[in-house]
Amino acid sequence: MxxxxxxxxxxxxxxxxxxxxxSICTYMASAALFRDYPYQDAIFVTGDQIRxxxxxxxxxxxxMLFSEGGAEVILRLCVPGEVIYSxxxxxxxxxxxxxxxxxxxxxxxxxARIFQAALGRFPALQSNAKxxxxxxxQELERRYCEACTRKVSPRLALGLLDLLNRIGQxxxxxxxxxxxxxxxxxxxxxNAATVSRVLAKWEKIGIVSLRxxxxxxxxxxxxxxxxxxx
Numbered sequence: 635m636x637x638x639x640x641x642x643x644x645x646x647x648x649x650x651x652x653x654x655x656x657s658i659c660t661y662m663a664s665a666a667l668f669r670d671y672p673y674q675d676a677i678f679v680t681g682d683q684i685r686x687x688x689x690x691x692x693x694x695x696x697x698m699l700f701s702e703g704g705a706e707v708i709l710r711l712c713v714p715g716e717v718i719y720s721x722x723x724x725x726x727x728x729x730x731x732x733x734x735x736x737x738x739x740x741x742x743x744x745x746a747r748i749f750q751a752a753l754g755r756f757p758a759l760q761s762n763a764k765x766x767x768x769x770x771x772q773e774l775e776r777r778y779c780e781a782c783t784r785k786v787s788p789r790l791a792l793g794l795l796d797l798l799n800r801i802g803q804x805x806x807x808x809x810x811x812x813x814x815x816x817x818x819x820x821x822x823x824x825n826a827a828t829v830s831r832v833l834a835k836w837e838k839i840g841i842v843s844l845r846x847x848x849x850x851x852x853x854x855x856x857x858x859x860x861x862x863x864x
Contacts, residue, residue: 636761641666644691644742648715649769650762658756666742677718677733677741684726687749694801695738696817699731708820710773711736711813713800720770722746723753736817763788781823790832791860792841793822798851808843810850818849836860842843 641663645651668691671677677688677695680844695712697719710733712718718733718741744752753760778787794811797818802809819829833849836842841857843850851857 637668638663640691641668641742644689644715648689648717650689650717650766651759652762654756654758654762658759662744662752662759665748668742669741669743671735671739671741672737673738675735675739677735677739679732680729682729684719684722685746686743687722687746688733689742689744690714690716690718691740691742693735693737695733695739696736697731697733698820699807706820707823708817710770711797711800711821717766720767722747723767725750728807777823779820786824786828787832788861790818790822790829792859793818794851794857795854795861796848797821798854800851802851805850808850808852810848812848814847815844815849 642659645659645666651662657861665756666689671693680699690712692714695718697709697712699707699709701707712733717723719729719731721726753763758864780792784792797811797813798809801813802811804810815833816826822829833842833844836857837844839856841851841853841860843852
């Protein structure tokens with residue numbers, strides 16, 4: 635029973651199950667299993683067959699692609715309550731990207747066939763799944779548009795503000811993002827050296843402070859102002 639309570643807590647805080655009747659949430663929770671992954675573990679890789687629908691319960695996961703030269707591009711950071719690979723919500727055969735843990739993670743997993751049957755049985759769940767897919771697609775489209783049309787400084791500022799909302803934590807009067815500068819560059823589709831140079835400039839004027847593996851935003855208003863420059 636304690637395990638069921640934990641699964642219900644994960645289900646009820648996820649947008650995938652938002653607004654659903656409690657009986658549907660209970661049914662879906664009972665059909666899922668917890669899986670634990672250590673830090674820097676591959677949950678799946680490009681080309682693997684999709685066998686499960688995965689919902690992040692604890693930790694953080696990066697979804698990424700690799701260029702022909704081996705360069706890594708982060709498509710999105712998944713936080714608790716999010717579906718790790720949203721195309722698995724529709725009948726797809728294989729993963730088109732790779733998921734790796736950024737922290738030790740706990741994941742709630744459904745057999746893909748069981749989940750597809752539930753979508754047919756519960757129209758409200760199907761509607762939510764469609765919304766999750768649309769939201770993640772819109773996020774990718776927005777980031778692509780920013781990469782094509784915005785200059786370095788506002789693009790990086792927009793990326794940091796988005797991360798503040800998703801993974802920022804209050805620490806000693808400022809908001810800290812537990813993320814390396816290299817990962818920030820991969821998320822914003824920028825050169826790592828460029829990101830480092832811009833952040834160093836911002837640190838001098840008091841907008842951010844930098845430490846190994848984290849970026850602290852000390853002036854959120856100033857960061858927002860940087861987004862206005864084209």
